[in-house]
Amino acid sequence: MDLTAIQSELEKSIPGCRLEIVPNPAPAAQHSLVVDADHAVLVATYLRDFLHFDYCSNVTGVDFLPKELSEKIKVKKTVDGPNGPEEKEVDEVRKTTIPGYLEVVYHLFSTTNRTGPLPLRLRTPNRDLTRESLTLPSLTPVWRSCEFQEREVYDLFGIHFDGHPDLRRLLMWDEFTDHPMRRDYVDPDDYEYEPTAHDEVLARHRAHYSTGAGPAFPEGGGQ
Amino acid sequence: MSTLTLPTPLTTSPEPGHEERLLEVSMGPQHPSTHGVFRMNVVLDGERVVRLKPVFGYLHRNHEKIAENETYLGSMPYTDRLDYICSLTNNWGYALAVEQLAGITVPERAEYLRVITAELTRLLNHACLLGFLLQDMGASGTPLMYAFREREKILDLFEALTGARMMCNYMRFGGCRVDTPAGWLDQARKVVADFPKFLDEFEKLLVSNEILMERTQGVGVLSRELAIASAISGPMARASGLNYDIRKVDNYGIYSRFSFRVPLGSHGDVYDRYMIRFLEMRESLKILNEALRDIPAGPIIDPKSKPRGFRPKPGEHYGRIEAPKGELGFYLISDGSPNPYRYRVRPPSLINLTVLEDLCLGHNVADVVVILGSVDIVLGEVDR
Numbered sequence: 001m002d003l004t005a006i007q008s009e010l011e012k013s014i015p016g017c018r019l020e021i022v023p024n025p026a027p028a029a030q031h032s033l034v035v036d037a038d039h040a041v042l043v044a045t046y047l048r049d050f051l052h053f054d055y056c057s058n059v060t061g062v063d064f065l066p067k068e069l070s071e072k073i074k075v076k077k078t079v080d081g082p083n084g085p086e087e088k089e090v091d092e093v094r095k096t097t098i099p100g101y102l103e104v105v106y107h108l109f110s111t112t113n114r115t116g117p118l119p120l121r122l123r124t125p126n127r128d129l130t131r132e133s134l135t136l137p138s139l140t141p142v143w144r145s146c147e148f149q150e151r152e153v154y155d156l157f158g159i160h161f162d163g164h165p166d167l168r169r170l171l172m173w174d175e176f177t178d179h180p181m182r183r184d185y186v187d188p189d190d191y192e193y194e195p196t197a198h199d200e201v202l203a204r205h206r207a208h209y210s211t212g213a214g215p216a217f218p219e220g221g222g223q
Numbered sequence: 224m225s226t227l228t229l230p231t232p233l234t235t236s237p238e239p240g241h242e243e244r245l246l247e248v249s250m251g252p253q254h255p256s257t258h259g260v261f262r263m264n265v266v267l268d269g270e271r272v273v274r275l276k277p278v279f280g281y282l283h284r285n286h287e288k289i290a291e292n293e294t295y296l297g298s299m300p301y302t303d304r305l306d307y308i309c310s311l312t313n314n315w316g317y318a319l320a321v322e323q324l325a326g327i328t329v330p331e332r333a334e335y336l337r338v339i340t341a342e343l344t345r346l347l348n349h350a351c352l353l354g355f356l357l358q359d360m361g362a363s364g365t366p367l368m369y370a371f372r373e374r375e376k377i378l379d380l381f382e383a384l385t386g387a388r389m390m391c392n393y394m395r396f397g398g399c400r401v402d403t404p405a406g407w408l409d410q411a412r413k414v415v416a417d418f419p420k421f422l423d424e425f426e427k428l429l430v431s432n433e434i435l436m437e438r439t440q441g442v443g444v445l446s447r448e449l450a451i452a453s454a455i456s457g458p459m460a461r462a463s464g465l466n467y468d469i470r471k472v473d474n475y476g477i478y479s480r481f482s483f484r485v486p487l488g489s490h491g492d493v494y495d496r497y498m499i500r501f502l503e504m505r506e507s508l509k510i511l512n513e514a515l516r517d518i519p520a521g522p523i524i525d526p527k528s529k530p531r532g533f534r535p536k537p538g539e540h541y542g543r544i545e546a547p548k549g550e551l552g553f554y555l556i557s558d559g560s561p562n563p564y565r566y567r568v569r570p571p572s573l574i575n576l577t578v579l580e581d582l583c584l585g586h587n588v589a590d591v592v593v594i595l596g597s598v599d600i601v602l603g604e605v606d607r
Binding site for chain 1: 279280285287288324326451452453454455456465472540541543550552556557569573576578607
């Protein structure tokens with residue numbers, strides 16, 4: 001089924017959903033469908049139940065940083081010439097910034113029709129990295145296969161999935177605070193940091209031997 | 224419209240104080256049956272599993288981030304280390320995704336070499352898995368050593384072809400790295416011709432073994448519906464009756480030229496997952512026989528492919544192959560620079576573990592070991 005046909009069918013069946021096709025210039029031309037966050041679960045359920053995309057194979061995140069485009073344009077300006085002010089064409093650099101965003105990509109296949117992949121994309125509104133702007137609906141209730149993979153996206157990109165049954169870090173340890181797959185991630189200075197209880201153990205040990213009973217220490221600790 | 228059903232923890236008997244008698248056991252990360260550093264938090268009522276939560280990440284090295292700071296070709300040796308038993312299929316998966324992204328063609332002989340090495344890898348992986356699984360079940364040593372004896376012969380072939388036994392780093396974009404040394408194809412034909420003997424012996428000894436059937440039949444049943452919803456792939460999905468083999472669905476490479484069938488299970492239990500590997504090995508032997516008969520002479524790499532300074536045009540692609548463990552996918556986004564903008568590995572081992580808790584609930588702890596063994600994971604790929 002053609003992607004534009006899928007788009008028009010979805011728009012007809014789910015009123016109000018905003019879909020956009022992202023063309024892919026690569027030779028295999030896997031064009032993808034961007035869905036707005038409000039209707040994502042409905043669109044996903046429709047795709048699964050009526051268009052037979054029952055197999056959500058791959059879920060992953062992509063980080064797009066804000067991009068600065070600079071282009072040279074010619075501007076007419078009055079400049080001081082040898083014979084007084086004159087009008088001249090001058091090269092000027094115009095800078096435009098394309099705002100960044102984070103994205104989750106779902107690659108859908110159909111086991112009944114043996115078609116696919118249909119890349120389905122969900123985008124955050126901006127890249128402010130606040131909790132609100134990084135929240136997207138979870139598609140785990142539609143495809144169970146998203147369960148671990150959305151946890152991985154949460155872990156490595158920091159996207160919160162609303163409606164996920166068990167959103168915890170998957171690969172990094174629980175105490176880790178950053179999201180390493182973001183493009184602007186900076187490595188920590190100390191990779192070997194590991195929370196250990198040395199000081200507490202030492203304090204407990206001092207308290208234990210404060211009575212003076214027990215083994216004596218040559219350096220006088222615990223006396 | 225059905226919605227998601229997650230595994231609900233089993234209800235325990237309502238006696239007062241019962242909750243206190245539940246025991247939480249941490250299986251792993253240092254446990255001989257977890258096939259690596261993998262941990263399961265298991266809550267037990269006596270011997271019965273009432274909850275099971277897998278814990279990942281002990282082998283995590285962020286392969287994807289490393290690849291984004293590396294050239295396209297520079298990631299090829301890293302793919303060996305994903306599923307380190309099957310480095311050649313990992314190579315193929317990555318090479319295939321890049322070739323489809325950049326529109327590179329592969330010469331005939333290289334396609335045949337890829338099929339031969341990939342099917343040998345499948346034989347090796349399935350033989351190893353059967354050995355591991357029986358080892359997990361308590362058949363200590365002997366079956367595993369029989370399987371490793373066969374693996375040894377295939378590893379010798381890989382060593383003669385690629386120079387390395389496990390970390391082969393063999394495929395290149397547009398072909399393969401080196402051609403076969405003199406006599407290699409004859410040696411491969413001999414290994415393939417001898418392989419059915421091992422299968423017959425293994426089947427005679429173990430397929431209708433009473434203890435084996437008792438331990439595996441009806442244990443860890445995965446339904447077809449759950450397999451589809453959870454995107455289970457590979458032999459595990461086919462054991463549940465899902466007819467989905469990417470070699471048939473996508474017809475990547477030259478698989479459409481070979482006549483082979485896709486075996487399917489009907490129960491979806493551990494026994495079916497065990498048997499499906501036997502049957503797949505027999506089908507792989509068919510492919511190997513045909514490929515070793517038909518392999519043509521010719522170049523092994525597209526002369527137009529540039530190994531250095533390779534920059535695909537901007538675009539993205541999701542390419543996948545049928546690896547021995549399931550669907551191995553690579554999702555690449557190119558921005559026109561020498562490094563991929565985004566590089567993602569779709570690991571079959573990790574996604575096949577999604578249903579581990581569903582399979583284990585209600586069974587004994589000893590069955591958890593067998594069920595995990597039948598999923599066939601390699602932690603290098605699960606944690607990446």
